[in-house]
Amino acid sequence: MVSGFCDIDYGVSLDPEDMPRQWYNIIPDLPRKLDPMLDPVTKEPVKRSQMERLFPKEVVKQQFSEERWFDIPEDVLDAYRRLPRPTPLFRAKRLEEYLHTPAKIFYKGEHVTPVGSMKPNTALPQAYFAKKQGIDLAVSETGAGQWGAALSMSCAFFGLRSRIYMVRVSSIQKPGRKIMMQTYGSEVLESPSKNTEFGRKLLSENSEHPGSLGIAISEAVEDVLSNENARYLLASSFNYALAHQTVIGQEVKKQLELLDIEPDVMTGAIGGGSNYSGFIYPFLKDQIHGEKKTDFVAVESSAVPSTTRGQYTYDYADTAERTPLVKMYTTGHEFANPPIHAGGLRYHGKAPSLSLLINEGYVRSVSYGQTRVFESAKLFAQTEGIFTAPESAHGLTYAIDEAIRCKRTGESKVIIFNNCGHGLLDLSAYNDYNNGLLQDWEPAEINVPDYLKRKN
Numbered sequence: 001m002v003s004g005f006c007d008i009d010y011g012v013s014l015d016p017e018d019m020p021r022q023w024y025n026i027i028p029d030l031p032r033k034l035d036p037m038l039d040p041v042t043k044e045p046v047k048r049s050q051m052e053r054l055f056p057k058e059v060v061k062q063q064f065s066e067e068r069w070f071d072i073p074e075d076v077l078d079a080y081r082r083l084p085r086p087t088p089l090f091r092a093k094r095l096e097e098y099l100h101t102p103a104k105i106f107y108k109g110e111h112v113t114p115v116g117s118m119k120p121n122t123a124l125p126q127a128y129f130a131k132k133q134g135i136d137l138a139v140s141e142t143g144a145g146q147w148g149a150a151l152s153m154s155c156a157f158f159g160l161r162s163r164i165y166m167v168r169v170s171s172i173q174k175p176g177r178k179i180m181m182q183t184y185g186s187e188v189l190e191s192p193s194k195n196t197e198f199g200r201k202l203l204s205e206n207s208e209h210p211g212s213l214g215i216a217i218s219e220a221v222e223d224v225l226s227n228e229n230a231r232y233l234l235a236s237s238f239n240y241a242l243a244h245q246t247v248i249g250q251e252v253k254k255q256l257e258l259l260d261i262e263p264d265v266m267t268g269a270i271g272g273g274s275n276y277s278g279f280i281y282p283f284l285k286d287q288i289h290g291e292k293k294t295d296f297v298a299v300e301s302s303a304v305p306s307t308t309r310g311q312y313t314y315d316y317a318d319t320a321e322r323t324p325l326v327k328m329y330t331t332g333h334e335f336a337n338p339p340i341h342a343g344g345l346r347y348h349g350k351a352p353s354l355s356l357l358i359n360e361g362y363v364r365s366v367s368y369g370q371t372r373v374f375e376s377a378k379l380f381a382q383t384e385g386i387f388t389a390p391e392s393a394h395g396l397t398y399a400i401d402e403a404i405r406c407k408r409t410g411e412s413k414v415i416i417f418n419n420c421g422h423g424l425l426d427l428s429a430y431n432d433y434n435n436g437l438l439q440d441w442e443p444a445e446i447n448v449p450d451y452l453k454r455k456n
């Protein structure tokens with residue numbers, strides 16, 4: 001039995017006992033097999049044993065799994081319920097009224113977690129599995145700090161030490177989440193750092209090096225490989241990180257069933273692709289081989305246009321080329337840190353499963369520049385009261401565009417976007433927008449070399 005609050009004009013909140021008890025893994029349901037990750041030196045498929053040196057054993061098992069469902073351990077369910085989960089589904093009624101649209105706009109409230117984003121959905125299980133395996137140090141990187149904050153909190157909950165490489169420019173421009181990480185008990189190093197060989201090399205070339213996500217990943221990987229009892233916990237893109245996020249979509253499914261409606265449009269932001277995949281995969285599952293009912297629209301930043309202007313090819317996940325080659329949509333791993341506020345959308349690649357689904361036409365993608373995105377975010381604050389994250393405002397912008405189209409056509413579509421985070425630590429970006437200081441930026445030509453052919 002599902003219980004809780006439910007009203008078509010307001011939305012749905014579920015009770016803790018309505019939490020999904022399994023994660024959904026889309027791999028066995030994909031329209032064709034995923035291309036394997038390749039060893040950067042041999043160009044042979046990566047083996048499980050190689051990955052177990054870097055990642056917790058249980059998540060490596062999930063990464064290679066063809067099972068459709070993974071049971072959520074009791075301790076992780078308990079941690080989810082205390083976030084709290086399930087998160088509410090809200091109706092953006094005042095936004096609809098402002099737009100004079102016949103469409104119904106809903107949003108999933110992932111901004112309500114203590115760290116203000118959906119990232120604990122995967123940080124909690126990764127920290128739990130690492131601890132259970134007897135690992136004592138979790139290492140990772142963070143750009144704007146959302147992943148670092150979620151990871152630090154999760155490690156604090158499960159009694160694990162954590163060390164985070166934070167992109168130097170972000171740590172200077174956005175000290176808020178660095179303070180959060182340190183308060184949760186993490187050691188935070190500005191990247192490039194003196195703690196790794198790669199970091200020292202970059203600093204010797206430029207002592208003021210601003211860093212990038214790719215560099216921070218390289219440093220975290222090097223750290224783990226030189227530290228037997230450490231493992232690397234990652235935010236996004238890998239199959240298991242996407243599976244963990246499917247608690248979002250499974251909850252939305254229950255919430256819509258209670259309202260007795262089906263989604264016409266599901267939209268959201270893609271950085272690495274985890275929140276959006278977690279949001280849509282439980283719906284896509286029934287539509288890959290069955291009747292297609294929903295328009296799935298992934299939204300990226302036009303400053304990092306991996307799926308709209310990039311290439312679907314093998315590329316490295318990091319700058320130092322230490323990670324496997326992954327078949328995905330990418331702008332190229334040497335892509336410099338783009339000057340945008342949506343820190344979570346700066347990553348050059350997109351998740352392999354989502355890339356495949358976009359390539360096969362099951363999911364569409366669009367891009368927006370940040371001035372357009374902040375115009376929507378400001379409207380959302382004025383109508384719904386919520387400061388949405390610069391990332392989630394990308395999905396919001398598509399929802400608004402679609403609602404305006406509905407006004408013209410008279411269609412009363414059900415439009416849902418994933419409000420994957422809040423923007424209360426991004427007020428300086430709102431301030432820049434309010435003062436007309438925000439600028440759009442787009443990369444010149446994007447050309448990704450064929451790394452499979454290159455000799456090491």
Ligand SMILES: *Cc1c(COP(=O)(O)O)cnc(C)c1O
Nearest residue numbers: 236271272273274275344391421
């Ligand atoms: C990290 C983050 C993203 C981007 O990551 P995905 O893997 O694409 O979800 C988007 N929004 C928020 C709020 C984030 O914290």
